[in-house]
Amino acid sequence: MRRTLRATVATAVAAGLLSVWPAVTQADSGSVTRVTLASARNVTPGALTLLTSRTVTLATGESRHVKGRFEATSSMTSIAAMNNHVRCLDSAGSQVGVQGVTSRNHEGSDTTSYAIDGHLPLYADLLFTAPAAGTYTCGVYGYTASSASSSYHLTAVPGSTWLEMSDTNQAGSHWWQNPVCNSTGTSSTCSYIGAGTSTVHVFYNDGTPVYKWTAAPDATAVQSLANLTVTTCYLNTASCQRSSVAPYQKARGTNAVIDARLEVIQLDPTAHTCRNTATATTRHTIRDDAHHYAAYFRLPQVTIDPTCGTRMFIMRIVVTHISGQPVKIDGLQGTSALSHGIAMNLFD
Structure with missing residues (x-):
């Protein structure tokens, strides 16, 4: 069965910053749930910052496609590194397997190089396969660093920063x-x-x-x-x-x-x-x-x-x-x- 839209409301996490909406872009086998950042969240230099997440219980060998979008503005006009990390943690909080990452420099609050001035979106994907039966939390994380300043921050844009995760096993992927x-x-x-x-x-x-x-x-x-x-x-x-x-x-x-x-x-x-x-x-x-x-x-x-x-x-x-x-x-x-x-x- 191809992807179907899911409008189920999930419990908000990360201090009420998240909301769940139907998926509209992904086409996995079965339904997909989107968890959207509802309030702006700052990403400070050198700190891997959780933006959105979803917790699921999986059987051994069960797979999920996880996709993350991190859209950010910058508090400074100078250039800063910007990374989007999609990763899954076990119940002890340890990363399991690799993380999907994409990277680009944010060119500053005054840049006109993007579709929306000053707004840089990055996407990353992950095919997560549970090595053992258990509970896992998959999330989108933001990261930034700059040699120009240590006092700036990026701001994750609410509504445009989200996590999508397939609801069923992506068997054989x-x-x-x-x-x-x-x-x-x-x-x-x-x-x-x-x-x-x-x-x-x-x-x-x-x-x-x-x-x-x-x-x-x-x-x-x-x-x-x-x-x-x-x-x-x-x-x-x-x-x-x-x-x-x-x-x-x-x-x-x-x-x-x-x-x-x-x-x-x-x-x-x-x-x-x-x-x-x-x-x-x-x-x-x-x-x-x-x-x-x-x-x-x-x-x-x-x-x-x-x-x-x-x-x-x-x-x-x-x-x-x-x-x-x-x-x-x-x-x-x-x-x-x-x-x-x-x-x-x-x-x-």
């Missing part, structure tokens, strides 16, 4: 993440484009083991989504310290342009392409002031073609450098997956 890439970009498994290589296939030829996912035998379609975080490598940035990148770096303000698309490829019995379902290729200009940049991709209904002879799929994000600064593909940092993807079965 799969999570992708790319390899380790540390914050300085010196990890041997970091991928760069625009520094001798023009294109990378994230989750496919970037060091990620190629995973052939099999859709459930009774699934009628597949939903796929992916989030990609990248970083511009301007001259003297601390984020791209691999020596081979240095000859390609340019003065700050040059910016970067990339093209990207998500591909979900159904394989034939010889493991070659039978059917390629892809998003449109989109062009992204990444400002050096933004530095980090998140791009989002979604294929809400991928056909399972019976003539292909298998129900196996691979997923990849094709990223091509067009011009400007070299670009680093952000990867796993500790337990934070900065580029990630999910495939879910859909049933009639």
